[in-house]
Amino acid sequence: MKKPLGPVRRAFSPWDNPSEQPFIEFCNVTKRFGRVVAVDDLSLKIYEREFHALLGGSGCGKTTLIRMLAGFEVPSEGQIYLQGQDLSGVPPYKRPMNMMFQSYALFPHMSVTKNIAFGLEMDGLPSREIKDRVYDMLALVRLEGFAKRRPHQLTDGQRQRVALARSLAKRPKVLLLDEPLAALEKKLREETQLELINLQEQLKITFLIVTHDQEEAMTVADRISLMHMGKIMQNATPGEIYEQPNSRFVAEFLGDINVLDGQISKKQDDEVQLYSSVLGDHLDVHYPTPAEVGDHAALAIRPEKMRISLDKPEQTDINAIRGEVWDIAYMGDVSIYHVKVAETETLRAIVANTTRLVQRPITWEDQVWLSWDSDAGVILLA
Template sequence: MAKKPIGPVRRAFAPWDDPAQPAFIEFRNVTKRFGDFVAVDDLSLTIYEREFHALLGGSGCGKTTLMRMLAGFENPTSGQIFLEGQDLAGIPPYRRPVNMMFQSYALFPHMSVEKNIAFGLLQDKMPKADVDKRVKEMLQLVKLEPFAKRKPHQLSGGQKQRVALARSLAKRPKVLLLDEPLGALDKKLREETQLELMTLQEDLRMTFLIVTHDQEEAMTMADRISVMDHGRILQNDTPATIYEMPNSRFVAEFIGDINILEGQISKKEGDQIQLFSSVLGDHLDIVQSIDVNVGDKAALAIRPEKMRISFDKPEGPGINAIPGEVWDIAYMGDVSIYHIKIAEAVTVRSIVANTTRLVERPITWDDKIWLSWNRDAGVILTR
């Protein structure tokens, strides 16, 4: 039986929950060394057909090296890479049924849009009539028919990105690899293009693998995210699960904003847990199924939007409430970020949606307030 997903899901598509589903792409104990530097460290990962998978991490974490090994531009030092059950060892890049779209787009400046798209097809000696038909299909797919005769310097950044995408898709690869494909676009265009890529991937029923350091990009587009650090995958799951149930401090802090309160497990009865915070001098209640023992050092991680602020202390079962003082406020338009001092040199953040224009008694700087959250709002982290 498939596990119940945490939070919203983009589509009813979860082959990773079905043991009978075969792997489409499989990295099996893959290691890649450059001299003494280990770029990818004994990494194993399974990606399924039609999945939109994201490799997410900071610079130097190994995500691009992993993608380049799948494309054939690098060879593993050890381990194996399979595509549809076939070991890719020894198969050159041009013989692999994958195509790669680079961040720089790498368009030929002297060629028109249609000739850029046709280039790979002509290299494969496809008949000209078939090339013309395929190019027309690609232009329609990325909505660039009116720009077919233009050169790259006559296009906007977003249009160049679409040309590069059309050229990558023209050969109808089994896997499309996207290496930071939206990095050169401005924020609004990047958001629009993310939605277009998602729609395109579903319509084509293709497998997409994207490399990005942009957590928002990965959270928006991917069915699953592999969070990487130092050549290893720290957590591989759906965006909602990674956000709501991070398995380590690194993942919790890398994905979104987080408050972390250090402490020690003081009580455990089933999934009812108490954490004693020495900073607060108080016990905090948590509901979580986790293997911990009384006396273990741990931390409570809470997302800022799950923390409420009020002048009066909230009452009722299942609520944690601590006093604090408003230290700073960042007004962002749609939300305000409150920095709350809860102890000497210790502050946490609370995000409040600005749902109305006017508030009769707004909470402002230096106000004494109560900060509260539900027992199931936070996550205990032990590593």
């Protein structure tokens, strides 16, 4: 198979080392609520100091999975291990992990200091140690000047930091984050994502985040587990899962993508030819696939990997098809061209707006050419 693409965010890939032992392990875990199967025979290994994301739509099982790890739900079948210890029967308060909820769950009548100290006081720590830890947490999340304020006197971003400081004050081995940034506006959410990355690298503890936001998962995670109907569809680094999706579901869930259905008409090693009946043309693809000649398959290409031009490309070793500009979406940094290439087929091409647009060189109803390299797409089994 082709060598995986997309290096991880940092030089950190214990999952590639066969001798490395997982820090957290889900072994054939199933969770049922009556007749509903929320998590279905799921196995997953997460490593120490990893920032792992559980990504998926509503009802895919990601929150149920993290709640079972925290001890708030009990698996119907299977085991969950932490550092080789079976967590069966271990109550939530005895598990060395903390969970940060989407709502933050701050006490409105308590100051920032009291909110952060609450868990430490419940554990009976000496007052001097509590004071030192609270001070350290305030410095960590850069809220030293807000110690006496109450939650209603803080912004959404500041409340999020207080909740994070409270979760980290007990020095857990694992921090569980359940949609922690969902309530933040886009710009603040993006800034906080980077803060989470830096915080996790500084503390060197394992983070497990639940999110429905694919951009968030791609930004913060070392690896992503994309879930659907209680199963993990693909578990890989952000670069691998985006550039080398293992199924049509994964390809269409992560980002925008063009999918052309067809049939394998020729194959030699990793050189594949796909015939598209809709286009009435053969498409050259350089990609490893178990599919054989005659098999139905699909070619998936990201719009940013497609080129658009008024003139037919001179290169003969690329794919090029004729079409008409059907629509244009101006997004500021990029423009998305919707090009009708057949009666029932429209493809999208993304063009970076590198100059200030006064007049578009390509506009609505123009006859254009879409082109792409043979290694720009991936073959998915239909």
